Amino acid sequence: MKRRNLLKGLAAVPLLVAPVWRAWAGAPSRGSAGVEALQKSWKDFLAQGADVALTTEPLKRSKDEWKKILTPAQYRVLREEDTERAGSSPLNGEKRPGVYVCAGCSLPLFTSAMKYDSGTGWPSFFTFIPGHLATKKDYYLVFPRTEYHCVRCGGHHGHVFDDGPPPTGQRWCNNGLALRFIPKAGKA
Numbered sequence: 001m002k003r004r005n006l007l008k009g010l011a012a013v014p015l016l017v018a019p020v021w022r023a024w025a026g027a028p029s030r031g032s033a034g035v036e037a038l039q040k041s042w043k044d045f046l047a048q049g050a051d052v053a054l055t056t057e058p059l060k061r062s063k064d065e066w067k068k069i070l071t072p073a074q075y076r077v078l079r080e081e082d083t084e085r086a087g088s089s090p091l092n093g094e095k096r097p098g099v100y101v102c103a104g105c106s107l108p109l110f111t112s113a114m115k116y117d118s119g120t121g122w123p124s125f126f127t128f129i130p131g132h133l134a135t136k137k138d139y140y141l142v143f144p145r146t147e148y149h150c151v152r153c154g155g156h157h158g159h160v161f162d163d164g165p166p167p168t169g170q171r172w173c174n175n176g177l178a179l180r181f182i183p184k185a186g187k188a
Contacts, residue, residue: 031167035127038113042129045099045111050182052099053107056131059153070104077175078104078155081147086121089176094123098183105153106180107132110172118164118171123179125172126164133172135160148172 046052053059061069066079076082091100100110100123109132110125118124131151138147138159146160157178164171 035167038111039127039130042099042108042111045097045113045184046108047098047182047184050099051106052101052182053105053152056107056151058151059105061153066104071177074103074177077177078102078153078157081156083158084122084175084177088121089123091123091176091179091181092117092121094181096181096183097185098181100125100174100179100181102150102153102155102157103178103180104155105150107150107152109133109150109157109179110174112184116165118173120171120173122158123174123176124164125174126168126170128172133157 067075097112099108101108108129110128114125114127116126133148134151135146135148138145148160149156158174161171162169
């Protein structure tokens, strides 16, 4: 009898943990329809008059031009596909409503409603603004990973993994140096 009660209790754990996980992760519990609505309404998180790129038209700059507008650390991440040290980005703790844009060209990539704390030390998102990121396979390690870049400037942002929260199950793991945050209210 005790064993049966124990098994029933263990079977109920996932049902109890799922709502807590969603609340902790900041992910909507509405499923794919909620994600699509979130992706479509990304401009609701944009500050009035924010200086962002609203076109995905490719932007071409020379190495020297990139070096003039980016810090050396941003250049290594965005142009040479480097990775910043985990836990080094102040964007990890950013909680205000707003939009995350590419640090290279100001194309909006994510909103604050798409962000969650993955515990990895990098800003992480469970979805993105459609049409603003492109993926490719990265064979740098022994196993292939999916790397993603800004569609406008080609800047490297990070990798996408299938260990994120519901409803997408994705973790868009981004280098903080590759992003600029624009709060919905006030200055960045």
